[in-house]
Amino acid sequence: MATKARSKALDESDESDASSALDVPEAPDAQHASGGDLTHRLLHAAAEVFAEKGYEKAGVAEIARRAGVTTGAIYSRYGGKAELLLEAVDHHVPDSIDSVLNGSGNLGSPTEVLSMLGDHLLDPLDGGHGLFLEAIVAARRDPVLAERLRLRVEDEDRRLGKLVDEATSDGLFDADLDEQAIVRLAHAIGLGMLLTRSMGLGLPSPEHWHTVIDRVLGGLAEPDGPAGPVRQVGPAGHQTPGGDA
Numbered sequence: 700m701a702t703k704a705r706s707k708a709l710d711e712s713d714e715s716d717a718s719s720a721l722d723v724p725e726a727p728d729a730q731h732a733s734g735g736d737l738t739h740r741l742l743h744a745a746a747e748v749f750a751e752k753g754y755e756k757a758g759v760a761e762i763a764r765r766a767g768v769t770t771g772a773i774y775s776r777y778g779g780k781a782e783l784l785l786e787a788v789d790h791h792v793p794d795s796i797d798s799v800l801n802g803s804g805n806l807g808s809p810t811e812v813l814s815m816l817g818d819h820l821l822d823p824l825d826g827g828h829g830l831f832l833e834a835i836v837a838a839r840r841d842p843v844l845a846e847r848l849r850l851r852v853e854d855e856d857r858r859l860g861k862l863v864d865e866a867t868s869d870g871l872f873d874a875d876l877d878e879q880a881i882v883r884l885a886h887a888i889g890l891g892m893l894l895t896r897s898m899g900l901g902l903p904s905p906e907h908w909h910t911v912i913d914r915v916l917g918g919l920a921e922p923d924g925p926a927g928p929v930r931q932v933g934p935a936g937h938q939t940p941g942g943d944a
Contacts, residue, residue, distance in 0.1 A: 738776070740767065741766045741776070741783075742787045743790075744762045744763075744765035744766035745783050745787040746787045746830055747765060748765065749830055750829060750830065750833070753833060753837070754780065754837035755837060755840070757780065759780060781847050784830065784837075785847050785848065788851075808866070808869065808871065809862045813862055813863075814912055814913055816885075817888070817908070817916075818905065820888070820908075821905055821908055828893055832893065832894070852886075859882045863882060871920060873919060873922070884915075888915075
């Protein structure tokens, strides 16, 4: 019911150009393309339109036109603009960050993983980060988007909280410190860096940033416990898990 209501609202907002978009045939290869290829085209087109026009002015019909599909092809996959925007965010966020949060591979201790996430804050910005900022701003006026964004951040909370819990269990973090407070600190650092970078402000060197991040993580240890993650930062900010600080 809610999905149909959102779809109806989006159709009304696109009324001026929806009729022409519905007549646009799919690209020659669209009918034979794999589902993954079509998804990539849709999310790439969505990222372009959201970046150019903003969430409120972006039209599903225009996204469909750029992807070479009908609006029905979008509504068959996504409940509306809110879901489409957040899917585009996820699609354009670097796999390296997701793999770290998901614990893929042998990445070291929990504090080493958190340190690695901090280092990734200096990675080149891509479309996904800009779209995430757009989603935050637009969510203040769109309750559907706000709810989906909240669920997305809560999922990240759980993954960060798992790392904090493991660090506490391993004696790397002070057990008296509140898990949620540490997670919120991580979000504050991440969002703060994203905002300052989007304004074009200067960046510290990878080595200096790595030192500060590790100092912050070391400050979360028990007063007499082990301090700080311990990875070397080589040229151009490449890290070596398990190295000495």
